Amino acid sequence: MALARAFNGEVHFCPSCGTLLPALPVAGHVFCLACRYEVRIENFSAMTTEYTVAFNKRDANENRRKKKQQGDPDQDSDDEADGPTVERRCPKCGHEKMSYAALQLRSADEGQTVFFTCLKCKYKESENS
Known part of the structure; x- marks a missing residue:
């Protein structure tokens, strides 16, 4: 079923209508659920996905801790x-x-537990809601 290509989408999007293709192949092909365009499963073999996870920088927390220890009035x-x-x-x-x-410490049909911490003296208390 060859349709005129309206979109030049990547292989995980339907090249015909732009809809996201399902992840499950059927008989060596992936069929678009919207327009029934078929993409051969071999087109997915060269596809790679990369992720980058960015964590908070440790030096920012260390600088804040140093300022607190030095008694910085701007802190x-x-x-x-x-x-x-x-x-x-x-x-x-x-x-x-x-x-x-x-x-959520108790079962899903019960309320959550809220933990409060004082910003000045660091006193902690909890409340069940």
């Missing part, structure tokens, strides 16, 4: 948050901001 307590922050009073020191992290 804001919000920079020390381990996650998003919320306006919540710390029961230990009374500071008005805490960072939080939500985790």
Whole structure:
């Protein structure tokens, strides 16, 4: 079934209509689910996929730690948050901001557990929601 090529897409896209091709071959061919265009499975043999994973740079965290140890006045307590922050009073020191992290510790049909950490004194508390 040869159709006029409307797109010059890569091999994992249908060259006829541009739809993403399914991953499962049938009898040595991959058929487009939208227009039924067929692509021979041999066209996929030379295809390679590369991924790059970029992690946070360690030196940024080390610089922040050094500034804190040196007592840098420009160092804001919000920079020390381990996650998003919320306006919540710390029961230990009374500071008005805490960072939080939500985790699903119980079964899926129950609420999540939210862990709060004071940005000033690092006091930790949890709340089941």
